[in-house]
Amino acid sequence: MSALSNKANLAGSTAGWLVFGVRNSTWRVVGTEYRRDPERLNGLKKQVSDGTGPSLTLRSIRVFDRPNGRVIIFEIPPAPQGIPISWKGHFYSRAGESLEPLSIEKQDAIRQESSMLDxxxxxxxxxxxxxxxxxxxxxxxxxxxxxxxxxxxxxxxxxxxxxxxxxxxxxxxxxxxxxxxxxxxxxxxxxxxxxxxxxxxx
Structure with a gap:
């Protein structure tokens, strides 16, 4: 959540996306069994809200049943202008498919956005x-x-x-x-x- 939210902010995107049930390398649907129970799946919103700082949650959770399996798409809002998002006290970003700490330079780039806004x-x-x-x-x-x-x-x-x-x-x-x-x-x-x-x- 932290990584995709911060990356969406830095890229100027309106959202970040996390997809379960699709193979990254080929975009082939392989399906996922993640949180089959709808109540548990929706409960993820509170879990994300509790773990992020400042509190941020999933904008939407979309579930699709395809012939090759179930696909879940999570829509993640970008970090607010001037405020990087942390997960349990740590700031993250994405480098390709890898998760990595959000560098000081990128943290500063997000924080300086507020001063650039009129x-x-x-x-x-x-x-x-x-x-x-x-x-x-x-x-x-x-x-x-x-x-x-x-x-x-x-x-x-x-x-x-x-x-x-x-x-x-x-x-x-x-x-x-x-x-x-x-x-x-x-x-x-x-x-x-x-x-x-x-x-x-x-």
Whole structure:
């Protein structure tokens, strides 16, 4: 779990995959008897969660009955940005078919990802203009108008809707409002949108 999760992160993949019942060298289905009981198989999710740090579990477990035998495919999420995943206190990676310790260089590469992300520039799927303070929006509009008075007529800016203003000031993209929009212009009750960092707006 640790090895595949860390490798998926470093490779920029959306998931790592572990397959039982298929021969690696030929991709021939040979079948597996691993945890035939569905309850025991699903119990693996808790076992993985308990053994990884920080806690991470299998995204899905898929079982296929083929003519040549049973195949199980485990979908493993990549390590989160900036956080390598350990198994019982040790960090692992994959080198071909081999399991090996995750090198210090690779651990650092994962940890440095968090510093490369512009957290405030990321968009929020659940945020909308309704989560912003009308008063703060008006102040932002006026500030933009004054700063750009030499190139954009005031009447033109006054004709823009809120989304257009937010786009021009860099607080909204085609994917939605950014975290910066909530931080700078959000209503106090909109702070929950910024979870899990639990930001407090003042």
């Amino acid at each position: 957290w405030t520039g990321q968009t929020l799927e659940d945020a909308s203009v309704d989560d912003l303070s009308p008063k703060a929006l008006a102040v932002a509009r006026e500030a933009f108008t004054q700063r750009n008075s030499a190139r954009i007529p005031r009447k033109e800016i006054e004709g823009w809707d809120d989304d257009q203003v937010l786009t021009h000031v860099g607080l909204e993209t085609k994917h939605g409002l950014t975290r910066a929009a909530i931080l700078l212009l959000g209503k106090p009750e909109s702070a929950y949108i910024l979870n899990p960092l639990m930001a407090e707006l003042t």
